[in-house]
Amino acid sequence: MRALLLILAFIPTAISCVSQEPSAPYAAVQTRPVGGRAVFHGDEVIAPYEPTPALVTKVTQVPRAKFPVIDVHCHWSARQEPEALLAAMDERNVAYAVNLSGGSGGRLAQTLATFDPAKYPRLITFANIDYSGLDRPEFAEEVRAYLADAKRRGVKGVKIAKNLGLTVKDASGKLVPIDDLRLDPMWAAAGELGLPVLVHSADPVAFFQPVDETNERWLQLRRHPDWSFYGPEYPKREEILAQFDRVVEKHPGTTFIAAHLGNYAEDMARLGERLEKYPNLYADISAREAEWGRQPYTARKFFIQYADRLLFGTDRYPGREDQPRYRIYFRMLETDDEYFDYYEHPYPPTGEWKVYGLFLPDDVLKKVYHDNAAKLLGLPVL
Secondary structure (H helix, E strand, C coil), rough: CCCCEEEHHHHHHHHHHCCCCCCHHHHHHCCCCCCCEEEEEECCCEEECCCCCCEEEEEEEECCCCCCCCEEEEEECCCHHHHHHHCCCCHCEEEEEECCCCCCCCHHHHHHHHHHHHHHHEEEEEEECCCHHHCCCCHHHHHHHHHHHHCCCCCCCCEEEECCHHHCCCCHCEEECCCHHHHHHHHHHHHHHHEEEEECCCCCHHHCCCCCCCCCCHHHHHCCHCCCCCCCCCCCCCHHHHHHHHHHHCCCCCEEHHHHHHHHHCCCCHHHHHHHHHCCEEEEEEHHHHHHHCCCHHHHHHHHHHCEECCCCCCCCCCCCCCCCHHHHHHHHHHCCCCCCCCCCCCCCCCCCCCCCCCCHHHHHHHHHHHHHHHHHHCCCC
């Protein structure tokens, strides 16, 4: 009879969720203080399980981008020092960085005071939206005035977080869809003011699936159970994405940026269909390197085909501390390196696979790194 082979992440938060009454070999592994993965083969246990690939492959270090970069998907707080951010950006050849966590109301005022657009034009702020007034008749007028004032103070765009369509509710307790009619004035005002709107709609496919042995992000969701949106209390992923599509179609005069490859990184052809259909739609590549990096043939063709519609982003920020995601992204976009980690952690943060470089042509790199975002934000192109 064939012995059972099971691979798990040996992480305390993950292990505690598996079983309250583990088998003897499993219980033995639980007592180990080491992190990493464990392999079970019958009663034999190997932990930590860290096989070293025998492949001899090229390793290219890319600490700086080949061309100046605009990172359109960053998050930092007012506690960060502007000068430290700029110094880190210079080290990585990041020309501009966009803070999507600008806030609204008093928080936005604090952000703009700390990162004064006149003093720090390379540190760009996007405003956020307060939906608490959505039920008031004055909401349309208020949101228009708010966005106009934000632009006067130097804000260059609007960020819509994934809670819209997923968890935001109105005063009656009803879930607010992305295409709620009460939000039409917001989308229209952004277009009239020339403010691009970066929208995070839905999440990866796995986050809407059962967290079981078939879920390829089981390890990640066991570490972050609150990231799972599977169940009757949440809308379906496809419906959330369809809501965003309807908004993009309804407001052709507004420029939309779909965060994280529109959350179509597992099916890039479907994102391509949307880019073909909606000329006012763009997409950033942030925080989906594990997806586009494991399908290099498809991803390379996609990046070249839609070179005018993709924007560089990391979902991090270029702080003084080391940011491996920049080095990994530069390596993935610029080199033809094969079969390497998309992370620098003891365990895979997303899934247990490797990634490959896309070795994009220079003209494509310039557009994705810089020029596409520059055109949307009113900045000089290369």
